[in-house]
Amino acid sequence: MVFCGILTPTTATTYLCSSSHSRPHNKQLQYQALSFVKHRIHCSNSNPDMPLISSDELLLQNNIPPMTGGAFDFKRATTSLTDQIISSPKRVTLVRHGLSTWNEESKIQGSSNMSVLTDRGINQAERCKKALANIYFDACFSSPISRAKSTAEIMWQGRKEPLIYLDSLKEAHLFFLEGMKNVDAKKIYPKEYKTWREDPASFHVNGIYPLREVWRTARDAWKEILLTPGDQFLIVTHKSILRALICTALGLGPESIMHGQE
Numbered sequence: 001m002v003f004c005g006i007l008t009p010t011t012a013t014t015y016l017c018s019s020s021h022s023r024p025h026n027k028q029l030q031y032q033a034l035s036f037v038k039h040r041i042h043c044s045n046s047n048p049d050m051p052l053i054s055s056d057e058l059l060l061q062n063n064i065p066p067m068t069g070g071a072f073d074f075k076r077a078t079t080s081l082t083d084q085i086i087s088s089p090k091r092v093t094l095v096r097h098g099l100s101t102w103n104e105e106s107k108i109q110g111s112s113n114m115s116v117l118t119d120r121g122i123n124q125a126e127r128c129k130k131a132l133a134n135i136y137f138d139a140c141f142s143s144p145i146s147r148a149k150s151t152a153e154i155m156w157q158g159r160k161e162p163l164i165y166l167d168s169l170k171e172a173h174l175f176f177l178e179g180m181k182n183v184d185a186k187k188i189y190p191k192e193y194k195t196w197r198e199d200p201a202s203f204h205v206n207g208i209y210p211l212r213e214v215w216r217t218a219r220d221a222w223k224e225i226l227l228t229p230g231d232q233f234l235i236v237t238h239k240s241i242l243r244a245l246i247c248t249a250l251g252l253g254p255e256s257i258m259h260g261q262e
């Protein structure tokens with residue numbers, strides 16, 4: 001279930017990778033993202049036997065200028081993440097929380113705080129901790145929602161640098177769908193469920209579009225993270241906000257993705 005990837009913003013995506021427990025469901029997003037990437041997928045961060053290539057080495061290999069926040073290195077990415085130029089590159093490692101109780105029960109999680117890590121999810125977090133043990137981070141930013149918070153606390157155990165919880169990293173709020181099993185939501189709210197699964201950018205409740213809200217909060221999160229002193233950061237959060245973070249770094253809107261299962 002854990003997804004892990006590394007971004008080195010100039011704003012340039014160095015490479016994206018996922019653990020052996022979960023591959024990105026959205027091939028369209030995966031291929032579209034990789035079309036902007038100058039490097040192959042080098043490793044799975046959940047596998048401690050696979051080495052990580054350093055961002056410094058990648059920068060030297062490709063002569064990338066130190067201009068973080070302007071998305072200058074992508075052919076179509078034109079949206080600034082910070083509204084200002086940052087003097088040095090930032091390396092950001094993205095991690096999705098470990099397997100949760102509602103993942104196992106096939107329940108829709110959204111912003112609910114009632115889903116917690118399973119034993120397998122705890123093991124996944126510990127594996128990620130081991131895989132990233134030799135990488136220095138200036139800070140860790142996490143969603144305050146339980147399943148992400150617990151994953152971050154496990155991964156950050158033993159480090160002295162700050163662990164910072166950001167509301168802007170919370171998962172999308174899905175109103176009445178939260179806590180429902182997917183099979184039940186599909187029967188009781190067929191239209192709403194189908195929209196959320198197949199065209200999530202169009203899903204709305206009382207005029208509120210959860211995925212569009214997540215895109216807004218993703219931009220808020222990027223600005224706070226990238227303007228924080230330091231060069232290397234860890235982010236632990238949820239599926240939709242992770243996609244929003246990646247897409248906003250690429251200059252893509254919420255219409256560019258489709259959902260998979262939790």
